[in-house]
Each structure stands twice: as C-alpha cells, then as structure tokens.
Amino acid sequence: KQEVTQIPAALSVPEGENLVLNCSFTDSAIYNLQWFRQDPGKGLTSLLLIQSSQREQTSGRLNASLDKSSGRSTLYIAASQPGDSATYLCAIDNQAGTALIFGKGTTLSVSS
Amino acid sequence: GAVVSQHPSWVICKSGTSVKIECRSLDFQATTMFWYRQFPKQSLMLMATSNEGSKATYEQGVEKDKFLINHASLTLSTLTVTSAHPEDSSFYICSARDRVTNYEQYFGPGTRLTVT
Numbered sequence: 001k002q003e004v005t006q007i008p009a010a011l012s013v014p015e016g017e018n019l020v021l022n023c024s025f026t027d028s029a030i031y032n033l034q035w036f037r038q039d040p041g042k043g044l045t046s047l048l049l050i051q052s053s054q055r056e057q058t059s060g061r062l063n064a065s066l067d068k069s070s071g072r073s074t075l076y077i078a079a080s081q082p083g084d085s086a087t088y089l090c091a092i093d094n095q096a097g098t099a100l101i102f103g104k105g106t107t108l109s110v111s112s
Numbered sequence: 113g114a115v116v117s118q119h120p121s122w123v124i125c126k127s128g129t130s131v132k133i134e135c136r137s138l139d140f141q142a143t144t145m146f147w148y149r150q151f152p153k154q155s156l157m158l159m160a161t162s163n164e165g166s167k168a169t170y171e172q173g174v175e176k177d178k179f180l181i182n183h184a185s186l187t188l189s190t191l192t193v194t195s196a197h198p199e200d201s202s203f204y205i206c207s208a209r210d211r212v213t214n215y216e217q218y219f220g221p222g223t224r225l226t227v228t
Contacts, residue, residue, distance in 0.1 A: 034216070043118075043205055043221035044156075089155065093217075097209065099146045100217060104155040 002027045004092050006103035013080055014111055021075040021106045023090030028068045034100065035064050035075050036089040044089065048075070080110045114140050116208050118220035125196055125227055132192045133223045135206030141186035142208035146217070147179075150203040159204075162189045186211070196227040 003026045013019055023033075032051045036044040048057045048064040050073070056065040063076040077084060087107045091100035115138040125131050135145055143164050148156040160181050161169040168181035180192040189208075193200055203224055207217040 036219075041203075041224070044219040046216070046219070049216055097144060099148075099158045099161060100156075100207070102155040102157075 002030075002092055002094055002101050004090055004101050004103035006088075006090055006106050008106060009104065010107045010109075012109045012111065015080060015082060017080050017110075018076070018078050019080055019108070021077070021088050021090075021108070023073040023075070023103055025071045025073075025092050027094070028071050029094070030068065031093040031095050031098075033064075033066055033073050034091045034093065035062075035073075036091060038087045038089060038105070040087075047088075077108075080108075082110050082112045084108060085110050114138075114208075114210055114216075114218040116206065116218045116220040118204075118206055118223050120223060121221060122224040123226070125225070127197055127227055128195055130192055130194045131196055131225060132190055133204055133206075133225075135189045135191070135208070135220050137187045137208045137210075137218070140208075140210045140212070140218075142189075143186060143211045145183060145189040145206055145208045147181065147189075147191050148205045148207070150205060150222075156205060159191075193225065196225070198227045201225055201227045 005024045007022045034049045035047040050066040061078040066073045087105040089105045090103045117136045119134045145162040147159045150156045159174045162181045162183040164183045170176045183189040205222040206220045
C-alpha cells in the first residue's frame with residue numbers, strides 16, 4: 001500500500017530564504033506526482049505535476065524534482081515571500097484514472 | 113485551465129438532516145470524479161470514486177448508505193450526507209479527471225459542512 005510522508009510538518013523561515021520541502025513515498029511504481037498548495041479553509045491549488053518519466057518541473061520560483069528509485073520528491077521554493085505561507089501537499093497518482101494519495105502536508109510560514 | 117465547481121461552499125445543518133453537495137466540471141467531461149474528506153489539520157482522505165453511469169466505489173470504513181453518491185452525467189456528481197451528525201462536520205472536496213488527458217486531477221474549492 002502506497003504511503004506518502006512529508007517532512008517537516010511545519011517550517012518557519014524569514015522572507016527571502018530559499019527552502020526545500022520533502023516528500024517520500026513507499027512504492028516507486030507511480031504514474032505521476034503532484035504538489036499542491038492549500039490556504040487555510042480553502043481548496044487545493046495545483047502547483048506542479050511531474051509525470052513518472054520526468055525528473056523535474058519548474059514554474060516561476062518553484063522547482064519540483066522526482067527520484068522514483070529512491071521514492072523521493074522535493075519542492076524547492078526560491079526567494080520565499082510572506083504570500084508563500086500555506087500548507088503544501090504532495091500527492092501520488094499510482095495509476096492513471098485512480099485517486100491521489102496525499103501526504104499530511106508541510107505548513108510553511110514566511111515572516112516579513 | 114480546467115475548472116471544477118462545488119456547491120454550496122459552506123453549509124450548516126441540524127443533526128439528523130441530509131445535505132447534498134454538488135461537484136461540476138465546467139469546461140470538460142469527467143468520467144471519473146473523486147470525493148475526499150479533510151478533518152482539521154489533517155490531510156485529504158479519499159471517501160469514494162464516482163464513475164458516470166455506474167455505482168460508486170467506497171473506501172474501507174466509509175458507509176455507502178450514509179454517503180450517497182450519484183454521477184448521473186459527465187459533468188456532475190453529487191454527494192448526499194444522510195442523517196448527518198456532528199462527527200460528519202468536515203471539509204469535503206471533489207476532484208475530476210479530464211477524460212481526454214487523463215493525467216491531472218482538477219479539484220473543486222471544497223464544501224465546509226458543519227452539523228449542529
């Protein structure tokens with residue numbers, strides 16, 4: 001059974017700092033991996049999707065990498081801003097057409 | 113981009129009543145929709161998979177007679193919480209897969225249910 005773990009559970013950094021959020025999964029046979037952002041009391045915003053054949057995806061200040069063999073993904077946020085404060089969720093898609101399996105998230109707080 | 117809507121965005125109901133939540137794919141057709149539940153400070157947990165024209169598949173521990181799912185068209189799935197109790201209070205989120213691309217799931221904005 002696929003399990004997704006995110007470390008750390010919470011992170012506080014000053015504005016401008018570069019940071020890395022970690023996601024690990026137990027079964028390397030995945031279809032794709034997605035990173036989401038969730039603001040308090042709100043729904044999910046998709047940030048990046050990495051297909052199983054890809055190693056990384058970039059969008060603006062965000063870069064996500066995928067290493068299937070080691071069961072790991074990282075989300076790199078460059079030059080963090082207070083507006084980046086949110087919970088970041090990693091989710092695994094085991095097969096095409098199935099539901100996502102979510103980690104518990106990393107709650108990020110960026111202070112100005 | 114693909115848009116999924118949910119209605120209502122929040123609802124308060126009394127214990128024992130039923131509540132229906134709608135999930136619509138606005139600009140694409142979705143043969144499969146998923147219903148998730150999120151308790152405070154917890155992650156999303158899959159409740160059921162909704163397939164157009166067939167019965168939903170429920171996850172272990174989710175009562176199918178309590179959480180009724182109907183997926184009558186390629187753009188609409190509904191979740192009805194029957195005889196709601198305070199412990200059903202949660203954030204319910206649906207997602208839909210674009211039947212053309214089948215890669216990405218698009219999530220609705222969620223429905224906050226509070227049962228008093």
